[in-house]
Amino acid sequence: MxxxxxxxxxxxxxxxxxxxxxxxxxxxxxxxxxxxxxxxxxxxxxxxxxxxxxxxxxxxxxxxxxxxxxxxxxxxxxxxxxxxxxxxxxxxxxxxxxxxxxxxxxxxxxxxxxxxxxxxxxxxxxxxxxxxxxxxxxxxxxxxxxxxxxxxxxxxxxxxxxxxxxxxxxxxxxxxxxxxxxxxxxxxxxxxxxxxxxxxxxxxxxxxxxxxxxxxxxxxxxxxxxxxxxxxxxxxxxxxxxxxxxxxxxxxxxxxxxxxxxxxxxxxFWVRHAADTHGALHLDEGAVRAVVDRRRSLLPAGITGTSGNFHAGDVVALVAPDGRTVARGVVAYDVTELDFMIGFSTRSLPADLHRPVVHADDLVRI
Missing domain, CATH: 3.40.1160.10 (Acetylglutamate kinase-like)
Known part of the structure; x- marks a missing residue:
């Protein structure tokens, strides 16, 4: 057997x-x-x-x-x-x-x-x-x-x-x-x-x-x-x-x-297979490598845009420049907050916005 x-x-x-x-x-x-x-x-x-x-x-x-x-x-x-x-x-x-x-x-x-x-x-x-x-x-x-x-x-x-x-x-x-x-x-x-x-x-x-x-x-x-x-x-x-x-x-x-x-x-498992996605975060190549290859948290500097109407705690798709969904994760910000953070380094943002957009512990590769 x-x-x-x-x-x-x-x-x-x-x-x-x-x-x-x-x-x-x-x-x-x-x-x-x-x-x-x-x-x-x-x-x-x-x-x-x-x-x-x-x-x-x-x-x-x-x-x-x-x-x-x-x-x-x-x-x-x-x-x-x-x-x-x-x-x-x-x-x-x-x-x-x-x-x-x-x-x-x-x-x-x-x-x-x-x-x-x-x-x-x-x-x-x-x-x-x-x-x-x-x-x-x-x-x-x-x-x-x-x-x-x-x-x-x-x-x-x-x-x-x-x-x-x-x-x-x-x-x-x-x-x-x-x-x-x-x-x-x-x-x-x-x-x-x-x-x-x-x-x-x-x-x-x-x-x-x-x-x-x-x-x-x-x-x-x-x-x-x-x-x-x-x-x-x-x-x-x-x-x-x-x-x-x-x-x-x-x-x-x-x-x-x-x-x-x-x-x-x-x-x-819930994030990867069960949860509905409420929107998407579009990443540059550097962010894709950090998230997929190095299993790092997603920071605002690597985001090029958003789509959908999501809120903090929702599951979103992480999308590469070629349109592929490379990961899913629980987003830490509302889309209205995030739109003002896109492309900025964490150090240039107010202290209450220093947490990752998607923490590595809340992220799963597809």
């Missing part, structure tokens, strides 16, 4: 993402038998001493049959209507399944705004931590009934990666209808299975497709989520839901993604 698989197998805190296709069908809605088997595997892992957070897709799929729909809706209003019906059924199904073990289930519905805004981010973290400390299973889903096109995670794979870092998970397990990563679509001919991803070079030549009839993800979103989580220091296992029991015990199935050696702090 590889070191990564051993870490996943031994992890005491796990996030398990369940794909729509693993628990729903277009004809019958929720498949209680498959959902029960997944709950069995999760309960076994919890009995072995791990805490588990479930990120469950399937709300829209569960709402199709009750509403007489035969295909996944494309318009937002119908999709949200299906989610409002299906979310109730989904939560009840998970609750009923875990009730066989006298295990409580807590439903946690999140929007991208809940992750992007620091206060909601911390509140969600505290709720999930408390549910786990009380021995309950948090079942997380995107709040499809209120999320708009502008305020969406995009898919539950990305949500699962964000939740894994949010709760400090030691492993992320993505379960769906695929048994791992291939360098192409195995349904369309010869494709080679990739059992381990230890570096970005292992993904050279990999072609990933989009979602199927019931879901919004597909291999492209799973690969993106796995890389996001691994980049933040969380090892990932991508496996078939039918192999859930092995994925949650020996971890000897699917594709394992090795994490980066140093895990980003919760704050820097």
């Amino acid at each position: 590889s070191d990564t698989r051993e870490v996943i197998s031994d992890a005491r805190s796990v996030v398990v993402k369940i794909g729509s296709s693993a628990i729903t069908s277009l004809v019958g809605g929720l498949d209680r038998g498959r959902l029960d088997r997944l709950a069995d595997a999760i309960e076994s892992r919890m009995q072995a001493g791990s805490s588990v957070v479930v990120v469950s897709s399937g709300a829209v799929g569960a709402g199709l049959a009750p509403l007489g729909l035969t295909t996944r809706p494309r318009d937002l209003a119908t999709k949200q209507a299906a989610a409002s019906v299906g979310q109730l059924a989904l939560a009840h199904a998970w609750g009923t399944s875990f009730a066989r073990y006298d295990r409580a289930v807590g439903q946690v519905l999140l929007t991208a705004d809940d992750i992007a805004r620091r206060i909601q981010h911390r509140n969600a973290q505290r709720t999930l931590d408390r549910l786990r400390s009380l021995g309950a299973v948090p079942v997380v889903n995107e709040n499809d009934t209120v999320a708009t096109a502008e305020l969406r995670f995009g898919d539950n794979d990305r949500l699962a990666a964000l939740v894994a870092h949010l709760v400090g998970a030691e492993a992320l397990i993505l379960l769906s209808d695929v048994d791992g990563l291939y360098d192409g679509d195995p349904r369309k001919g010869a494709a080679h299975f990739i059992p381990e991803v230890t570096s970005p070079e292992d993904l050279d030549g990999v072609v990933a497709g989009s979602g199927g009839a019931l879901g919004t993800g597909g291999m492209a979103s799973k690969l993106s989520a796995a890389r996001l989580a691994a980049d933040s220091g969380v090892p990932v296992l991508l496996a078939a839901a039918s192999d859930a029991a092995r994925a949650l015990t020996t971890a000897d199935v699917g594709t394992a993604f090795s994490p980066r050696p140093d895990r980003l702090s919760a704050r820097l």
Whole structure:
């Protein structure tokens, strides 16, 4: 067994993402038998001493049959209507399944705004931590009934990666209808299975497709989520839901993604992956070298301009002269203050403006 698989197998805190296709069908809605088997595997892992957070897709799929729909809706209003019906059924199904073990289930519905805004981010973290400390299973889903096109995670794979870092998970397990990563679509001919991803070079030549009839993800979103989580220091296992029991015990199935050696702090992960940017600081080449290569704080002398309407404490993008975003960080000044400081050395400014525009501790390279 590889070191990564051993870490996943031994992890005491796990996030398990369940794909729509693993628990729903277009004809019958929720498949209680498959959902029960997944709950069995999760309960076994919890009995072995791990805490588990479930990120469950399937709300829209569960709402199709009750509403007489035969295909996944494309318009937002119908999709949200299906989610409002299906979310109730989904939560009840998970609750009923875990009730066989006298295990409580807590439903946690999140929007991208809940992750992007620091206060909601911390509140969600505290709720999930408390549910786990009380021995309950948090079942997380995107709040499809209120999320708009502008305020969406995009898919539950990305949500699962964000939740894994949010709760400090030691492993992320993505379960769906695929048994791992291939360098192409195995349904369309010869494709080679990739059992381990230890570096970005292992993904050279990999072609990933989009979602199927019931879901919004597909291999492209799973690969993106796995890389996001691994980049933040969380090892990932991508496996078939039918192999859930092995994925949650020996971890000897699917594709394992090795994490980066140093895990980003919760704050820097939020800055890099979760927070909305409220504007941009445009840097000269010297400032880019200082920030990117030497990991220095950003000073006003290296800024050539600003864009957007931001306030002190907001996350902003740091943009190189060629237009590339090279970093993100928490800005220390309002844009109205900063506009008078651009290009000046710190020594020439009043004493109350001597702090960096973006401190190195609040800055993360892209």
